[in-house]
Amino acid sequence: MPRALLVVLDGCADRPVKELGGKTPLEFAVKPTIDRLVAEGSCGLMDVISPGIRPGSDTAHLAIFGYDPYKYYPGRGPFEALGAGLTLNPGDVAFRTNVATVNSDLVVVDRRGGRYIDPAEVKEIENIINNEVLPILRSKYGIDAVYKQTVEHRGVLVLRGNVSPHITDTDPHVTGVRVSEAKALSDDAKVTANYINEFTKLVYEKLSKAEFNEKRRREGKGPINMVLLRGAGSLRNFEPLSLRYRIKPAIIAGVALIRGIGRALGMDAINVDNYIGSKDDDFIAAFQAAARALNNYDFVFVHVKPTDSMSHDGDARGKAMIIERVDAGIRRFLEEAPSDTYVFITCDHATPITVREHTGDPVPFMAWGPDVMRDDVTQFSERACAKGFWSRIRGIDVMNIIANYLGTLEKFGE
Secondary structure, eight states: OOEEEEEEETTBBOOOBGGGTTBOHHHHSOOHHHHHHHHHSEEEEEESSSTTOOOOHHHHHHHHTTOOHHHHOOOHHHHHHHHTTOOOOTTOEEEEEEEEEEOTTOBEEETTTTSOOOHHHHHHHHHHIIIIIHHHHHHHHOOEEEEEEOSTTEEEEEEESSOOSOBOOSOOSSSSSBOOOOOBSSGGGHHHHHHHHHHHHHHHHHHHTOHHHHHHHHTTOOOOOEEEEEEEEOOOOOOOHHHHHTOOEEEEOSSHHHHHHHHHTTOEEOOOTTOSSSTTOOHHHHHHHHHHHTTTOSEEEEEEOHHHHHHHTTOHHHHHHHHHHHHHHHHHHHHHSOTTEEEEEEESOBOOTTTOSOBOOOEEEEEESTTOOOOSOOSOSHHHHTTSTTEEEEGGGHHHHHHHHHTOSOOSOO
16 A cells, blocks of 8 residues: 655745745745655645635644544644643643743733743743642632643643633733733633633742743843633544544654644654754654654654744744755655655645734645656745646645545545
C-alpha cells in the first residue's frame, strides 16, 4: 500500500509585503525542493473553512483532518490539555492560557509575556499557581484544578468538579484594554465564572510579587504577572481517524494544541528532540523522523508552527527563513522516504504580516506523488497556486483527496 505525508505550514499564507518587494514570504523564500514538487505535481487554493471565514488553528486542523468544525469543535482548551499530556475526565473543563504582562489597572500590555520565556521562569510560574493560587480556590469552591505551561507563553488550566465550559474568555485578544471579566453564559456556569474571576485576581497578586519578576524588572523586561484564559471546553468523543479513512496515522507536532487534536483523533504521536513549535525547531530531524515513520504508518502528519509565530510578530524575513529551513527538511525527507510516498503541503490559515492575525484568505495546496496529475504551476505560493489543477477546494476535502490516492476509501454507491 502507498503512504502519504501531509505538511501543514501554520499561518504561512500571506499577502504582498512591501518589505519583500511586494512579494509574499512564500514567493520571496528560496525553496527549490517544494517548488520542484509543485512543478512535478499539481496545486490549487483551499478555503480552510469557507471563503472569508477566519479559522483558528484548532478549527482549521479539525477541518483538514475531515471533521466539520461546526459539528465537532469542543473549544480549544480540551485539545491543549490533551497535548500537554493531561488526562481529561467527562465533565472536566479545560482552558488554553497565555501568560501576559498587565499594568496596575490590569490593562494588557503584552498578551504573550514577551513570547520567549526562560525555563526557570516557567517552573516558578507553575509552582506559584499550583501551590499558592489553586489551593486557595479549592478551599473556597471545592474545585480541583491543575495548571501547566507548555511552549513559550502558552499553557493550560483544567478544572474538575462543579464546573461548566459555558463562560466567556478573560483574554481580550488585544492589548491596551483591561483583562476581561469571565461571564456565565448559562445559570450552571455562574460558579465557574466566579472561580475564574477570583483566579485572575489571585494570579496578578501572587505573580506581581514573585522573585523572578523582580529580576525581570531589573533587566528592563516587562513582568509576567497575568494568565489570560480562552477556549473553555469539555472533551467529546471522536471517531478515530484510522477508522474514518482506513489508515494507520501518526503525528509530529511541537505545540500542545496540535498534538492534542491528534491524540483526540487517535493518532500516534512521534516525539522529536528539539521540535517544540519554536523558531529554533530542528526541521531536518522532524522530517527524518517522518520518513522513518512511514515504514510503520500509512499516513504521517507534520505540523510547522514558527511560520505563524513570525507572522504574529510581523517578521517577514524571519518567516521566509523558516520556509527555507522547512524546504531543507523536506529535501532530506525525500532522500529517505519510501519511493511510493505521496506528499501534500498546505497551510491551516493565512496570517498576513500586515495584519498579524489570522484572516479568511484562501491558502495554497499541493499534491505530489507517483501518479498525481501534473499542471503548469512551478511555484508554491498564493498567486501561483490559483492557476493549478485543483482549482479551489475546502479544508474538509483534504483527507478525502489523500485517502483517494492511498486507495482506502469505499466507493459511494454502486
